[in-house]
Amino acid sequence: MAASLRSIVQASRSPFARAGIASARFSSTVPKQSTLKDRLAELIPAEIEQVKRIRAQHGKKSFGPVLVDQLYGGMRGLPALIWDGSVLDAEEGIRFRGKSIPECQELLPKAPGGSEPLPEGLFWLLVTGEIPTQEQVTGLSRDWAARAAIPDFVEEILDRCPPTLHPMSQFSLAVTALNHDSAFAKAYQDGISKKDYWGPTFEDAMDLIAKLPNIAGRIYRNVFGDGKLPAIDLHKDYSHNLATLFGFGENEAFVELLRLYITIHSDHEGGNVSAHTGKLVGSALSDPFLAFGASLNGLAGPLHGLANQEVLVWLRKMQEKIGENASDVAVKEYVWSTLKGGQVVPGYGHAVLRKTDPRYVAQREFALKHLPHDPLFRLVGQVYNIVPNILLEAGKAKNPWPNVDAHSGVLLTHYGLTQMQFYTVLFGVSRAFGVAAQLIWDRALGAPLERPKSYSSAAIEKIFRDHE
Numbered sequence: 001m002a003a004s005l006r007s008i009v010q011a012s013r014s015p016f017a018r019a020g021i022a023s024a025r026f027s028s029t030v031p032k033q034s035t036l037k038d039r040l041a042e043l044i045p046a047e048i049e050q051v052k053r054i055r056a057q058h059g060k061k062s063f064g065p066v067l068v069d070q071l072y073g074g075m076r077g078l079p080a081l082i083w084d085g086s087v088l089d090a091e092e093g094i095r096f097r098g099k100s101i102p103e104c105q106e107l108l109p110k111a112p113g114g115s116e117p118l119p120e121g122l123f124w125l126l127v128t129g130e131i132p133t134q135e136q137v138t139g140l141s142r143d144w145a146a147r148a149a150i151p152d153f154v155e156e157i158l159d160r161c162p163p164t165l166h167p168m169s170q171f172s173l174a175v176t177a178l179n180h181d182s183a184f185a186k187a188y189q190d191g192i193s194k195k196d197y198w199g200p201t202f203e204d205a206m207d208l209i210a211k212l213p214n215i216a217g218r219i220y221r222n223v224f225g226d227g228k229l230p231a232i233d234l235h236k237d238y239s240h241n242l243a244t245l246f247g248f249g250e251n252e253a254f255v256e257l258l259r260l261y262i263t264i265h266s267d268h269e270g271g272n273v274s275a276h277t278g279k280l281v282g283s284a285l286s287d288p289f290l291a292f293g294a295s296l297n298g299l300a301g302p303l304h305g306l307a308n309q310e311v312l313v314w315l316r317k318m319q320e321k322i323g324e325n326a327s328d329v330a331v332k333e334y335v336w337s338t339l340k341g342g343q344v345v346p347g348y349g350h351a352v353l354r355k356t357d358p359r360y361v362a363q364r365e366f367a368l369k370h371l372p373h374d375p376l377f378r379l380v381g382q383v384y385n386i387v388p389n390i391l392l393e394a395g396k397a398k399n400p401w402p403n404v405d406a407h408s409g410v411l412l413t414h415y416g417l418t419q420m421q422f423y424t425v426l427f428g429v430s431r432a433f434g435v436a437a438q439l440i441w442d443r444a445l446g447a448p449l450e451r452p453k454s455y456s457s458a459a460i461e462k463i464f465r466d467h468e
């Protein structure tokens with residue numbers, strides 16, 4: 001058993017898993033003035049050829065053995081999906097089209113006076129593999145602001161939700177309902193040819209991303225405020241508008257935090273629950289709204305995106321129990337009591353990563369710059385010094401290090417966005433970027449319906465009995 005698990009871990013560290021390099025097919029020069037859709041139209045034919053070439057050359061080669069443990073073990077390390085926007089290395093963390101988080105922070109365009117990357121640029125990078133110009137990024141900001149309005153009936157759905165319905169359930173309802181106006185669903189009914197699928201998918205993907213701030217803002221204001229929303233400013237960037245809808249638009253540091261937050265939460269290769277779900281549902285030619293609604297339902301689980309809410313809940317409970325400024329001994333006892341209660345320590349561990357998540361590091365650096373003396377930030381640091389050793393001593397978790405969720409809540413709390421139940425909605429707004437980018441490519445490349453093979457336990461026993 002131990003040997004099998006080791007090979008599963010090794011599989012995730014294979015050269016294939018490390019292949020997060022920028023695709024050679026994408027040139028580094030970006031024609032000036034082209035819109036994202038123009039650029040995509042230029043890139044698609046070469047990409048279709050590239051996939052044909054790879055399949056012709058390597059299509060019948062094995063990617064390694066599949067272990068029975070992988071069937072029972074949540075398919076860890078099983079190479080099973082194509083995902084172009086990002087690749088995750090177990091040791092190094094995520095690279096978006098071959099670029100690490102610090103590289104994205106350096107290379108992607110910023111807002112005037114800002115130092116964090118604009119998520120608009122990250123989306124351009126995810127879709128094309130290229131770093132956009134400032135002008136192209138501004139073009140995306142304008143386009144998204146112009147598409148931001150949501151239909152009246154979607155507003156009504158949200159206004160009718162009881163405030164006790166979790167914000168993620170409200171989010172999923174509203175995103176699913178956007179399918180009413182899907183360009184792809186309409187084009188399909190009108191008999192669009194397969195080779196043209198990507199065009200209306202692109203339009204839906206852009207509408208999806210553009211409309212999320214008004215949905216998230218309305219949920220926030222309905223559940224935690226007076227229900228009144230300011231208008232989208234057609235001349236502001238995406239994160240600024242989002243912050244304004246929550247009531248934090250005047251706080252430039254918070255807006256910068258959102259720019260970083262959306263960038264680093266956007267994509268985490270294809271196997272995570274939200275990304276894979278979106279791809280799977282999209283493979284049935286469900287439109288991007290239906291596909292991403294499904295992603296959100298997966299993101300809402302406590303082992304995935306809900307963990308950022310759970311981290312804050314856990315930290316607050318700890319403070320209630322052992323007080324603020326508690327000693328290391330008291331924190332250790334609290335961590336052990338969590339484990340002994342049969343619960344996980346939220347924000348720690350990962351299905352792929354085996355080191356501290358670089359998204360945690362990026363957020364820690366932001367905190368050191370903007371809120372070094374925040375008491376909750378100090379507690380997050382104290383927990384970081386304590387939890388990994390305890391998880392190692394407990395001996396079960398394969399990765400004792402913190403993931404992205406261990407740090408996001410403390411930053412949002414610092415600026416006054418204290419409603420933990422809302423945190424995963426922000427994660428969802430960000431994750432739309434990665435899922436949408438891949439949905440466009442899946443339709444452009446004619447990705448087939450996903451339909452892997454399943455086995456019953458009886459069938460597995462019979463297969464091996466027959467071979468012995």
Ligand SMILES: CC(=O)SCCNC(=O)CCNC(=O)[C@H](O)C(C)(C)COP(=O)(O)OP(=O)(O)OC[C@H]1O[C@@H](n2cnc3c(N)ncnc32)[C@H](O)[C@@H]1OP(=O)(O)O
Nearest residue numbers: 303304307344345346347348349350351396397398399403
């Ligand atoms: C954005 C994201 O989705 S990042 C992940 C967010 N989720 C969390 O932070 C929740 C806490 N962490 C976890 O539950 C896990 O580490 C996961 C779900 C992230 C990964 O799960 P796995 O790949 O199955 O982890 P792993 O192989 O290390 O699990 C082995 C055992 O260690 C346990 N373990 C793993 N992480 C932890 C943890 N943080 N606290 C306590 N136990 C843990 C698992 O529950 C499992 O126990 P079991 O054998 O009794 O079932």
Ligand SMILES: O=C([O-])CC(=O)C(=O)O
Nearest residue numbers: 267268271272273351352
């Ligand atoms: O990669 C995963 O399985 C989970 C994760 O960190 C993410 O989706 O951001």
